Amino acid sequence: MSKKKSAEEYHKTFAFHFFRWLSGGKDPYLGNVEMRPQKEYEADPEMLLRQEKEHDAILDKVYDTKHNALLKLFHSLYEITSILFCLFLMALLLVTISYLPATGAADKPVNNEVAGRYIEKGLEETGAVNIVAGMILDYRAFDTLGESHVLFVATITVLILLRLDKNKKGEVNPLTKEMNPNDRIYEPKNDAILQLVATFLVPIIIIFGIYIILNGHLGPGGGFSGGAVIGAGLILYLNAFGFQKTERFFTEKTYKWICFFSLSFYCLAKSYSFYTGANHLHSIIPNGTPGAILSGGLILPLNIAVGLVVACTMYAFYAMFRKGGF
Amino acid sequence: MTAFQMILMGLLIICAISVSFSRNLLNSVLIYMSFSLVMSLLWICLESPDLAITEAAVGAGITSVLFFVTLKKIHAINVAEKTEEKKDE
């Protein structure tokens, strides 16, 4: 049962005061404190000038890092303590190492049943001839998934730092002025020797990179090293022929989509394998005959995905560093 | 093989120390590049060809290239040459 209050009565209640205070109305404390308006302050222009000068002089004096005796003392103290700390760390590590099991021996704690199973059953369980590839992409795939995302997040931070964006209104953002993109010295010049060498070398380098990626489960190599080689080939091409040529087939859009598809494929494929593994379901992906190119279950497609991401990322790093965009 | 490994490790330490004391930034990056190369040789000796390939492609390749671009951006490579080129424009 609510009783209707008159407006006058309502104005006396706490609720009214509280809501008035909340909505920015009259403040209950404002009226109770005596407030006298101050006399208008008139600054003497000369004095202001002098004050400003003094202020600057004080700042110069205070932040004069080169002639500050205390700061120098602090610096030398810091140097001495860090050298001492590093020497201490070195001694500690050397002593530790002297107690560790001997290198090269076969009967160490490291060579236990874990490594044994990777070597003995690896071929059968993962289908990869290269045991390391089988290990990082099948047995310990979660680490590798994290690793490829480390690369992804590093690219994102580099994009944040170095990408030059135009606003919608066409304003040039302040970074552009800092970056000074008109520097023609950063643009590659038409060097005949470099171009000739690049014409021969770039295809070979890229084919070698592709070989490393596709052969990742059969021999040394894999997505990451192959991708880096391809990236190096692309960078050489860019250096020889300039941005205009590369932009014909490789822009930021291509980069974005390649990265997206490869990483999504990686995530989804691994999710499938994790999910089936954990719930003890049978995975439909065959391992194939060991030694054949189409073997090793998911390892080959994953290597290709990682290779694509790495190649694009390396090229993207270079392009970002050079001119802040593709 | 052991002697070869020891020589390589000696080279590693020499490279690491000379990086710290070299005055020129370009020199220190070049020394770091050779450090990576020696490292990849060492990994061949330690029977890890995967690592050797990756280190050669990444440490001696991509990372050094990125270092060079950075040096160029911060005008640490040959200031004189740069000013000449500006005149040409």
Add this chain to the structure above:
Amino acid sequence: MDFVCNFPFFSILLSLFSGTICSILPGRAAKVVNRIVIAAVGVMSGILLVYLLGTGESFVYWMGHFPAPWGNEIRAGVLEAGMALFFCIIMYLSMAGGAHKLFDEVEESKHNLYYILINLLLSSLLALVYTNDMFTAYVFVEINTISACGLIMIRQVGRTIEAAVRYMIMSLLGSGLLLFGLCIMYDLTGHLLMSNIKESVSVLIQTGEYQIPLIVSVALMCVGLCIKSALFPFHAWLPDAYGYSTVSSAAILSSLVSKGYIFLLIKIIYRVIGFDIFNNTRIIDVLFVFGLMGMIFGSLSAIKENDIRRMIAFSSVAQIGYIYMGFGMGTQAGMVASIFHILSHAATKSLLFIAAIGLTEVSGGSRKFIDLTGAGYRNKWAGVAFTAGSLSMVGVPLFSGFISKLLFAQAAVQVEGKMLAALIVLGISTVLNAIYFMKTVIRIYAVTGDTSYPCITFKDMKVHAVVLVLFVIVNILLGVSSQPVVNMIEQGLAMFA
């Protein structure tokens, strides 16, 4: 296995995958995806927590087709699920509370990149919470570090970039030491999974083999994580990083990122080394001393500051000192107090950052105390919320800070040699806290004749006000219903063993 057991795996993969998806979306859509993901992960963690409280035992989840020592694993218990739920709540509120500020400080074309960073940060935090494998922990620590660096420098003014460089240098020193410790541990035990390492370590302790390398490896890992979570002598990067980044970033960094590392340290103590073995080393004494020093010096630096955001940042140094002091006591009670303080500090610090931005908004964007005079009248919601946060930090009953201080004091009484030092420093630190927080509260409620700044009412800041109220409610809930939370923490710690 019940379907619920998939939830930890789903939440990690969902947040990783949403990072990839955000890279092709425009900023606004990325924001929606980000919110949905955080909420979904929070709901899943909540369901998982209820399920675990029902069954009463933890479970292990294979990441792949291979069992324990061969494949990766994640593991979920009450403490892990509770932490994940809490992290999601705080992250969601921080993102919502700082959203309106993001548009002023970050270029519009880079908004989706910001959400990618948040998603990946969430996934790395979840992975650090759930992981059962040391090397996975290292990889996700790196993701956490890099995305935190991105959060610091997304507001691209000189100061934040300098702070980001300092942060990266310190963090990378920390990761280097962590990785070195991990390698030595791997060499001694031959395992990377936490449960297997623990078995091998207890065998090593019994046989008395490799004592020195074992202690050195534990010490290296501890120092690495201490550097990364800004324990007292390593806190030089912190004030700039928290003080100048965008407000959501500051709230998330102070309340979640450093707590992720601390939680990993707790996991290492319990699941890798073993609590009793860890307490028999001298390492806990070092942690205790540095924790005490952090409590005092952090507060002293905060008193000297005249910038509100930097003051709150310095107060973080002091609070992290509290947490390490709890570790240093070497008892179960100390550990429970530390974990409760992780929760209470996370809830309070993000509240303070979000409220501080409301106060600075009505002071012409200035963060100096002199301009903040009377800001509590101009923006009432933020003023009240800031006061509530300050009271919680000082340790007034009804708020969460009181309970954590009470737990610390109770834990200190049980420890023989450290009781006096802990209680004295706790008292001094509380007084110092009161000095600088009450100074600020009095300042924002001082009367000023200056009416040049605008007033803000509820209509202008609906989301912000709701977020502030929710934060205060979380805080008071932690403070009022502390016993269930403490019971849950104890149950979770029992599951760790």
Add this chain to the structure above:
Amino acid sequence: MGPNLLVNYGEAVAAILFCIGFTNLLLQTNLIKKIIGLNIMDSAIYLFLAEKGYIAGRAAPIVTNGVTSVEAYINPIPSGLVLTGIVVSVSVSALMLSLTIRLYLRYHTLNLDEIAAQLKKEGR
């Protein structure tokens, strides 16, 4: 001192390199050199790990002629861990270099102390 210092010379070299890198990271004033020091530090840890996996007289872990016995190959785990680690160190150095570029463009110096002094002087 334990018995194995001379046998473990590879790890000893790794420890020395780690400390050289650590010192560089702490003491060099130039950012570029700090980054190089960081890379040296990381490589040292990877060298340490790779030495752990090495077993004298055994071949690289790539199955040849269908031989799958433990006696034939070295331990594959450290190689896998180092592969992951190298990716991490590349990403980190790319990030650090881009931060360096931005700092230089803003302050025209690579010395962190000078930058800090400049910042304080500007009072922002």
